[in-house]
Amino acid sequence: MQQYIIRRVLLNIVVIFLVITAVFIGLRATPGDFAVHQAASQVTAVHTMDEAIAVVRHDLGLDRPILEQYGSFVADFFRGDLGDSFITKQPVMAELKDRLAPSVELAILQILIAVVVSVPVGILSAVRQDTWLDYILRFFAIFWLGVPSFFVGILLLYFLARWAHWSPPITDYQDFFRNPWVNLQAMVLPAVVGGLAVGAIIMRFLRSQLLEVLRQDYVRTAWSKGLRERAVIMHHALKNALIPVLTVVGLLLAAVASGNVVLETLFNLPGLGAYVVNAAWQDDYPVVQGVVLLIATGLVFVNLLVDVAYAWLDPRIRYG
Amino acid sequence: MLTGRQDVGLEVLVAAQEPYAVRELGWLGLLGRFIRRKPLGTFGMGVVLALSLAAGAAPWLSHYDAEENFYVANPAYVPGTFEPEQKLDARSGPSWKHWFGTDQFGRDNYARVVWGARRSLGVALGALLFAIIFGTAIGTVSGYFRGWLDMFLQRIMDCIQAFPAMLILLLLVALTEPNLVTLSMGLGFVALTGVQRIIRSAVFTAREEPHVEAARAIGCSHLRLMAVHILPNVATPIIVVFSIGLGSIILAEAALAFLGLAPIEPPSWGMMLNEGRAYMMNQPSTMLAGGLAITLAVLGFNLAGDALRDFLDPRIRLQ
Numbered sequence: 227m228q229q230y231i232i233r234r235v236l237l238n239i240v241v242i243f244l245v246i247t248a249v250f251i252g253l254r255a256t257p258g259d260f261a262v263h264q265a266a267s268q269v270t271a272v273h274t275m276d277e278a279i280a281v282v283r284h285d286l287g288l289d290r291p292i293l294e295q296y297g298s299f300v301a302d303f304f305r306g307d308l309g310d311s312f313i314t315k316q317p318v319m320a321e322l323k324d325r326l327a328p329s330v331e332l333a334i335l336q337i338l339i340a341v342v343v344s345v346p347v348g349i350l351s352a353v354r355q356d357t358w359l360d361y362i363l364r365f366f367a368i369f370w371l372g373v374p375s376f377f378v379g380i381l382l383l384y385f386l387a388r389w390a391h392w393s394p395p396i397t398d399y400q401d402f403f404r405n406p407w408v409n410l411q412a413m414v415l416p417a418v419v420g421g422l423a424v425g426a427i428i429m430r431f432l433r434s435q436l437l438e439v440l441r442q443d444y445v446r447t448a449w450s451k452g453l454r455e456r457a458v459i460m461h462h463a464l465k466n467a468l469i470p471v472l473t474v475v476g477l478l479l480a481a482v483a484s485g486n487v488v489l490e491t492l493f494n495l496p497g498l499g500a501y502v503v504n505a506a507w508q509d510d511y512p513v514v515q516g517v518v519l520l521i522a523t524g525l526v527f528v529n530l531l532v533d534v535a536y537a538w539l540d541p542r543i544r545y546g
Numbered sequence: 547m548l549t550g551r552q553d554v555g556l557e558v559l560v561a562a563q564e565p566y567a568v569r570e571l572g573w574l575g576l577l578g579r580f581i582r583r584k585p586l587g588t589f590g591m592g593v594v595l596a597l598s599l600a601a602g603a604a605p606w607l608s609h610y611d612a613e614e615n616f617y618v619a620n621p622a623y624v625p626g627t628f629e630p631e632q633k634l635d636a637r638s639g640p641s642w643k644h645w646f647g648t649d650q651f652g653r654d655n656y657a658r659v660v661w662g663a664r665r666s667l668g669v670a671l672g673a674l675l676f677a678i679i680f681g682t683a684i685g686t687v688s689g690y691f692r693g694w695l696d697m698f699l700q701r702i703m704d705c706i707q708a709f710p711a712m713l714i715l716l717l718l719v720a721l722t723e724p725n726l727v728t729l730s731m732g733l734g735f736v737a738l739t740g741v742q743r744i745i746r747s748a749v750f751t752a753r754e755e756p757h758v759e760a761a762r763a764i765g766c767s768h769l770r771l772m773a774v775h776i777l778p779n780v781a782t783p784i785i786v787v788f789s790i791g792l793g794s795i796i797l798a799e800a801a802l803a804f805l806g807l808a809p810i811e812p813p814s815w816g817m818m819l820n821e822g823r824a825y826m827m828n829q830p831s832t833m834l835a836g837g838l839a840i841t842l843a844v845l846g847f848n849l850a851g852d853a854l855r856d857f858l859d860p861r862i863r864l865q
Contacts, residue, residue: 256721
């Protein structure tokens, strides 16, 4: 177990280094210096464009030897220094801290909703395989996979405003710990929309896992012992079917982060997603780079935790 | 919601090299069997065909230009005053003249949906071609040589996969001024990891087949082994990847356009959805036209791809 965890940690450190390197290469390898030009157009202290470009290249450290640049880039990252925004001239890290809470809260709510909805539905669908109930549930799952979550979000906003005369508090965001009621009102729509989209994937995966497990010998033994259906499904089948589902939940976090970029913008939540879209709009490269680095390394860590939990739950993995 | 990353359980595609069913039934019989067994897949295929038709025949299907601004007579017009004789026919609902209504600039929504099909399918096709060419190359080399090269390539793929797809695209937008070509390449890059993983596992199986071993025994070079003897074996997974990938790429492109980060010039569904959102409380026609077009396209490609995968996967066909 210990050896397995150490191996995973080392592998993830390698991946984090590769992530940092990839982002580092991004700015240096794109032809045309678009980001540099963009920043230079905002420098007002000098007279010519060439001078402004030189200033920006110096600020970004692009005029130094490439290895030195890489060294300080990595060192800065581990010190928590992600550079300054082109637009506001503030350190990116300081701005990120305020934006982290709504994003994390939204992701947690979505995963919660996804699991609460998809696990019972997936069990029902597998246990009643090939009945009309199964067909209806599967059709809904396929449907949810295809419908873009931002379109569902807009439709919800439209119909809620039209028929229920209710719309979420979109202009006035409140922190959860200060005003949970207003906060949850703002969160409920993106959480449900995004949660169901992820839930559809989990449900389909759980269903196929459960169908496989239900055909195993030990489940047949459980049936022939005369156990009730509830006991066979809950105690014998579900435990083993849920383990692979856990890994999928970990992998899905990347999809959740992608989807939330759009949902946060749509529902005007002041999270990382809305922040990074706004920065991309203004070609504020250091901000985009900072958010990408933060989220990517965060996801690597979460996946590490999932892997460890997986090994802890399933003894077969450790020797694999 | 994005890109082919959700296909976690699907790396088990084994190539059905010799389609026995084709020999027995012929292509028409095979089509008949597909329609009978996969009604939802047939619906998806229908949507895919209709969209391809719209994309191919956009100039003939839409009798208006996508950028043309339409005007109607101004009821407040009085000769000799400043009131203009005509006003913009903007934000109108469906009518006989404009089937899906008009948008805020008085442009025909139906024409924009039809031209949007050409843009969406074009970008998605370009992206998928990019992903398949490079994904097949990486997957084949990785699966064929194995060992440290495989290890090295797969760690790089892990690293790409650590990034959420949307963030890679945002990075691209911040680094360059994207046009349709670079956008396709970016979307293709995001889809690359999923494609190469499926190809790689298919190559793992294919390289152990007797005919490959025989070819190796008579001294074929690595390149010839890969290109002539292994690549035809992974043709089926490539077809499946192709049909499944298109839906998620269309979705990703629509999301980018919705955020206002994609090129605006050929009309796009995501942009219609975003623009129509501003005045949907008065007139939802533009929002609905854009949103329904995206939904139908993604759903159609997903259903068709799912059915095609079940149909082509020999292990399922045996049951």
